[in-house]
Amino acid sequence: MHHLLLFVRQHANWFLFLLLQSICVLLIAYESAYHQTALLNTGMELSGRGLTVYRRAIGYLRLGEENRRLAAENSQLLNRLAQTAAQSDSVRSDTTQKQIYFYSAARVIQSMTASGNNYLMLDQGSLAGIEPRMGVIGPDGVVGIVRNVSPHFAAVYSLLHSKVTVSARIGHSGARGTVRWDGLSPQYVQLDEIPRQQRVLRGDTVFTSGLSRIFPDRIPVGIVESYQLPEGSNHYRIRVRLTTQYNRLDHVYVIRNLLRREMDTLMHQLIHDQ
């Protein structure tokens, strides 16, 4: 007994280390549950406020470029509006043309790209109607998916996060697959599950498929950079260059799917029935 006590005392640092380290490992493993605690929301509010001040201080440095991009986006939207107006006579009576997605603007106050799991912070939160699992897009395309909200801020998993997958399709052929990040370069993601009989073209645009209920159809994700067909595989491995540049992101839009509750209920029933 005496020897045991002596041993514990001599190696107290190792015992304390093992104790604390196992707490860490548990927390890392159960990260998702832990993320929803009120404690973390307080942290988000605190760091968010600080970041807002910081972004305001350095924001003017990118005003020129930001204005140019917003103007380009505006002209694109005007064009689309004109097209829709031209078509609207024929479809006005069709209820399927009702607005499904509602966009609200937010600004990025922090954007990480160096980590293995990257996220962004937005300056709008639950008070602005933002909820977890809403999609976020920028002027250049898909940005990420809301993970957590506090009253004034939202934490968004970017596409550069191991837990994010987005249903996507190739513009040319319409073949559908899944986009996920391989954890390497922050400029590229991987598009999987495109069957080998499809034709893949370098330089083709990859869009969201609209299947996920999170993003509308035809939001750009990236450009096909290269592709290969691994030996014995029925699916391509496609390397996609992201159109969104996370370090330059400022104005983004959070997308609310106005019909999501209805869709979720249906899906839920379907799963329940089986």
Added chain:
Amino acid sequence: MISSLFNHFIRFVLLLLLQVWVINNIRLYGLFHPQVYPLFLLLLPIESPALVLLLIGFAAGFTVDFFTHTGALHASALLVTALLRPYVLRLLRPAGGYQPEDRPTVAGMGFMWFFTYAALLLFVHHTWLFIMETFSLYQLLFVIGKIVLSTAAALAIALIMQYLFFSKSKPRLA
């Protein structure tokens, strides 16, 4: 004593802000992600007891995680660094042992001593952090590159800070 405690606390806050607001926003091919907050732990007094170091490391790492939404990743890494710090100090002990007035800085212990000390511990910290972060070995080459480059960058920052913020008031007595 109180003022020295306060100094260490302020240093931690400043390093934390530098980490979260500046360094984490810099993007260099995903390969450079230097961690500067461990410097705070490195610069605690040499005679700090091992158990206290572990508790401080846990708390400080957890604070970083709090701001970066990483569960307990940084706490885990800083714990390892805190555990190994006394051993590295023992390894680098000068011939006459440490004097009460010695500080683990360039000004206190000389350039070579600090370089080795910081390089060893920062390397350990980055290695643990990035391996825990990826949690798989299929990107091994990338992770090794990230560890080496990030450690080098953090070490460079540490050395620059040494010359910026620690005056060479007391040269070490031979």
